[in-house]
Amino acid sequence: MTFIEFxxxxxxxxxxxxxxxxxxxxxxxxxxxxKKKGEVPNAIAVAVTCFAHMQNEGIDYRKIIENLELKAKTKKGAGFAKTKRKETVLKK
Structure with missing residues (x-):
């Protein structure tokens, strides 16, 4: 699905x-x-299509999804740390 279709x-x-x-x-x-990539992943396309269909049928999809109690994923590991770590000085 293109971003515009999304x-x-x-x-x-x-x-x-x-x-x-x-x-x-x-x-x-x-x-x-x-938007830069031009298309959305399949899972996002499926979700938004289902939501649009449910809205058209008069089904309150928002309550259904809220009841799932989804949790946002957080990045772990790679990337820049929020706090600076002390640098280790190697002694020769």
Whole structure:
């Protein structure tokens, strides 16, 4: 699914990108990055398509997803540390 199709499905689901992001516990920045790539991952495409269909059928998908109590994933390991570590000086 292209990013443009994704945005149209969000409109069909009557949900904004920030609210969709919060609902599925994926950062908005992550979702916006798909704009550069031109397409969204299959799992995101499936979710937004289901949400749009459920909205069209009068089903409150928001409550269903909220009941899942999804947790946002956090990065572990690689990357820059928030606090500076003391550098070890090697003695010769």
């Amino acid at each position: 945005k149209k499905k969000l409109l069909d689901a009557e949900i904004s990108l920030p609210k969709f992001s919060k609902l599925i516990q994926v950062s908005e920045k992550n979702l916006q990055s798909y």
